Amino acid sequence: xxxxxxxxxxxxxxxxxxxxxxxxxxxxxxxxxxxxxxxxxxxxxxxxxxxxxxxxxxxxxxxxxxxxxxxxxxxxxxxxxxxxxxxxxxxxxxxxxxxxxxxxxxxxxxxxxxxxxxxxxxxxxxxxxxxxxxxxxxxxxxxxxxxxxxxxxxxxxxxxxxxxxxxxxxxxxxxxxx
Amino acid sequence: xxxxxxxxxxxxxxxxxxxxxxxxxxxxxxxxxxxxxxxxxxxxxxxxxxxxxxxxxxxxxxxxxxxxxxxxxxxxxxxxxxxxxxxxxxxxxxxxxxxxxxxxxxxxxxxxxxxxxxxxxxxxxxxxxxxxxxxxxxxxxxxxxxxxxxxxxxxxxxxxxxxxxxxxxxxxxxxxxxx
Numbered sequence: 001x002x003x004x005x006x007x008x009x010x011x012x013x014x015x016x017x018x019x020x021x022x023x024x025x026x027x028x029x030x031x032x033x034x035x036x037x038x039x040x041x042x043x044x045x046x047x048x049x050x051x052x053x054x055x056x057x058x059x060x061x062x063x064x065x066x067x068x069x070x071x072x073x074x075x076x077x078x079x080x081x082x083x084x085x086x087x088x089x090x091x092x093x094x095x096x097x098x099x100x101x102x103x104x105x106x107x108x109x110x111x112x113x114x115x116x117x118x119x120x121x122x123x124x125x126x127x128x129x130x131x132x133x134x135x136x137x138x139x140x141x142x143x144x145x146x147x148x149x150x151x152x153x154x155x156x157x158x159x160x161x162x163x164x165x166x167x168x169x170x171x172x173x174x175x176x177x178x
Numbered sequence: 179x180x181x182x183x184x185x186x187x188x189x190x191x192x193x194x195x196x197x198x199x200x201x202x203x204x205x206x207x208x209x210x211x212x213x214x215x216x217x218x219x220x221x222x223x224x225x226x227x228x229x230x231x232x233x234x235x236x237x238x239x240x241x242x243x244x245x246x247x248x249x250x251x252x253x254x255x256x257x258x259x260x261x262x263x264x265x266x267x268x269x270x271x272x273x274x275x276x277x278x279x280x281x282x283x284x285x286x287x288x289x290x291x292x293x294x295x296x297x298x299x300x301x302x303x304x305x306x307x308x309x310x311x312x313x314x315x316x317x318x319x320x321x322x323x324x325x326x327x328x329x330x331x332x333x334x335x336x337x338x339x340x341x342x343x344x345x346x347x348x349x350x351x352x353x354x355x356x357x
Contacts, residue, residue: 061322068242069316099242151334154321156180177241177248177305 015119016131016146023048023135026114028105032088036081036103038139045078045166046135047158050120050128052149054086054094054104062130062152067100069155075168078134081105085112085127120146134161180319180332186234189307191263193224194232199353200346203234203327205315208251208270209244209277210323216337217271223342230350235267237311238323246277248308253282255304256296257289265289329353 017023023038023046030036038046051062063082066073073080082104086094091104107114107128115121115128122129132153134143143161147153162168186192186201204220206213224233237255239247250270257266269285270277286296315325319332326333328349335341 064240064243065320065322068240072313072316152321154180154319154332155316156319159317177239177309 016129016144017118017133017141019141019143021141023133023139023141024114024117025139026117028083028107028114029088030103030105031092036105038135041079041081042139043137045076045137045162047073047078047080048118048133048135049080049082050115050118050131050133051082051084052122052125052127052130053084054090061098063094063100063104064098065152066155067098067102070101072155072159073162076162076166078162078166083107083114083128085115122149125149132158134158136165180321182327182330182332183318184310184314185330186232189310191235191258191267192232193234193264195229196232198232199230199350199357200227201232201234201329202346203236203330205236205238205311205318205320205323205325205327207237207239207244207247207323208254209247209274210240211274212322213324214271214274216324217268219337219339219342222339223346226339226343227346227350231346235263236315237308238315238320238325239308239312240323246282248305249279249282249300250277251308252299252302252304253286253291253296255307256286256291256299259304260289260291260295262289 025038027035027037049062049066056062066080070080080102082102084104085107087108088106091106094100095104111126112121112128118131118133120129120131130147130149130151130153132145133141136142142165143157145153145157182203186203220233224231237251239251241248254263254266254270257263266285266289269288273281273285283296318327326337328345333345335345
């Protein structure tokens, strides 16, 4: 821990599924009338972003940041999926308000079941940890990371993980102007 | 650990001495209210740190959230080409409530930029620079705006004058002791 970092609560990263493990398949609601399964996305890299809750009140909001960086993820052919224990209507309102262009899955019933299977459920809070999983096209986790709940991890770790096994398209499309 | 990947270079907007022991890099968005809150804080921090601090501003417009952010950045870059970046930067942060097209044209005129220069900026003359700032920021671990890096390391602590000066002074002393 560097001297520049504030005192942030310690999380429990040792429980999160690690690189090399097959990503457990799941099916969750993406909208009030649509379900999405991890297996629907096989053949391409998938970024699973577990986060504690919709409506984080800052511009540093992780999902809004990833929304802006989406073109960069797409250069790798990667699909981004957000997951929290919020319900579908909450997700729908949040996604509309923040103009999100990727699915938010509702890990709502049974609550946090998928987060549990990935080892990132926080029982006391009733939410998932802030955790990232980069999964390759064959369904194997290639990188995982758990952040302190109050700290947005940014996207550099995701892009470094994608670099290790996926080749980006040549044209730059960082997303600043999109 | 998230570290600033593109080192501070000739394409950066810089205030303060090149040999200052501490460099503070801000990735900012002219329309972001948190950047607006931080603007006077950083001014005060610069004043208190004096020649010990070099300050750098890089573009990180969150255009999906802030419809005027990119055009504001384009205006600032056009001002930079005329040697007036920091005046534009300050003007934009002091008028965050008025960043529409008419306002930006007005600021451009106040900065002495002619209509052709503004038109070229809004048509994308500086977009590659803005994209490069953004992309470098993403790779460096920018996690929202404003994101601050102190001597290349992302700072996630509180953004009040006292906290920032304490950290910057500590880094300056450490740099001085190591040199």
